[in-house]
Amino acid sequence: MVDSAHSGDTTSDEPRRTSVTKRGGGAPASRGRTTIADGVVEKIAGLAARDVVGVHAMGSGLSRTFGAVRDRVPGGGGGKASVTRGVKAEVGEVQTALDLEIVVDYGVSIADVAGDVRENVIAAVERMTGLEVVEVNIAVSDVKLPDEEEDEPESRLQ
Numbered sequence: 001m002v003d004s005a006h007s008g009d010t011t012s013d014e015p016r017r018t019s020v021t022k023r024g025g026g027a028p029a030s031r032g033r034t035t036i037a038d039g040v041v042e043k044i045a046g047l048a049a050r051d052v053v054g055v056h057a058m059g060s061g062l063s064r065t066f067g068a069v070r071d072r073v074p075g076g077g078g079g080k081a082s083v084t085r086g087v088k089a090e091v092g093e094v095q096t097a098l099d100l101e102i103v104v105d106y107g108v109s110i111a112d113v114a115g116d117v118r119e120n121v122i123a124a125v126e127r128m129t130g131l132e133v134v135e136v137n138i139a140v141s142d143v144k145l146p147d148e149e150e151d152e153p154e155s156r157l158q
Contacts, residue, residue, distance in 0.1 A: 041089040048124035054108035056144035058086030096131045103142040114138045
């Protein structure tokens with residue numbers, strides 16, 4: 001009798017198994033870490049809040065006055081500071097909390113404006129950053145009366 005089984009037999013009924021090494025270790029989105037600075041969230045929130053009808057300005061009267069002076073000084077920051085004026089963000093790894101200080105136009109419902117600001121800010125921040133907005137605290141620091149002069153005079157240049 002001849003033994004037909006030997007070590008080089010490739011006609012075995014068992015499936016051949018090969019070792020495959022996967023590269024990268026998962027989906028591209030899970031390969032690394034993304035951090036978002038407080039200032040980024042503050043800019044998004046500031047722009048979203050200003051888009052709401054009834055919001056006259058952001059920040060307290062004092063911060064707006066200093067901002068107007070800073071905007072006129074060459075190299076003083078230009079418009080960068082005005083975008084985040086009246087906005088403070090605390091950003092964690094997956095959540096953020098915001099404090100906003102606004103000035104509303106006279107005659108509007110402060111509760112409605114605050115609700116609209118909160119809704120607009122949450123939608124914009126969550127959509128753009130993927131962070132969960134856990135709270136948006138809004139402080140109304142002033143009401144802009146129709147006959148009041150602007151705190152920030154218009155530029156002489158056109």
